[in-house]
Amino acid sequence: MYRIVAKERLAYKHTLFTVEAPDIAAKARPGQFLIVVPKEGGERVPLSLCAYDQEAGTVSFAFHEVGRTTKELGTLQEGEGLFNVTGPLGNPSEVRRYGRVLCIGGGIMIAPALLQARALKEAGNEVITILACRSAEFLFKREEAERVSDRVLIASDDGTVGERGLDFLTDLLAKDRIDRCTVIGPVVMMKRVCELTRPFAVPTIVSLTPIMIDGMGMCGACRVTVGDRMLFGCVDGPEFDGHRTNFDELIKRQRSMLPEERLSSMLWEHKGGCACGRR
Ligand code: FES
Secondary structure, three states: OEEEEEEEEEEOOEEEEEEEOHHHHHHOOOOOEEEEEOOOOOOOEEEEEEEEEOOOOEEEEEEEOOOHHHHHHHOOOOOOEEOEEEEEEOOOOOOOOOOEEEEEEEHHHHHHHHHHHHHHHHOOOEEEEEEEEOOHHHOOOHHHHHHHOOEEEEEEOOOOOOEEOOOOHHHHHHHOOOOEEEEEOOHHHHHHHHHHHHHHOOOEEEEOOOOOOOOOOOOOOOEEEEOOEEEEOOOOOOEEEHHHEOHHHHHHHHHOOHHHHHHHHHHHHHOOOOOOOOO
């Protein structure tokens, strides 16, 4: 069992767990991910690494409680255990001194984006971090972003905080020389960022978490087309050249299991899964 040592509510249905996993913490690097199984026989969920502490022997990951397994995770409390955590999986981010770097995190992925921002800052880059959220109530970790960045910009879908949408990037890119952009968040957001950076030829790295099963290159569930190559999100990624990623295919593949996911979530709720008052 992997004991939950801290549970942090980031926003409504946005939660961060820190769990005891010394063997994983010892090898973890920014950009990698974990596969979490809350209960025996449960679904394997890939979740991006948000932090690791080698001394304390802990790793942190954040999740949005949207599907059955993430809702189930959200009912667990500090002191309880997870059946399994596998990792670190995937390749670490390439962290070098690029110059001025844009680091964009969207939704729940703001949390892992800050791990990347910190690493890029420590490597000597000027880091501009953009926190993108649905609305003001879903903005979190702003102070942490300010600590690990030279500049922090905010964007929201509805304009209740910061800029409305991400189109302001065009002005930013036209004004400031940006040497590299890293983006992690919903696929449609990453696609949009790539459309905006492409005319400026800013190398743009996206972090993908397609549907995964084993996370070790055996099942092929995480296939993603990058340029003319079919790659595996788990062992070839999770980071890819965003300008060469086939997002439309990825979105289609991600939506292919939506009816089953909705049904599974509804059945779990029907059985009283999230009505247990353990929040
Ligand atoms: S998750 Fe099975 S090959 Fe990547």
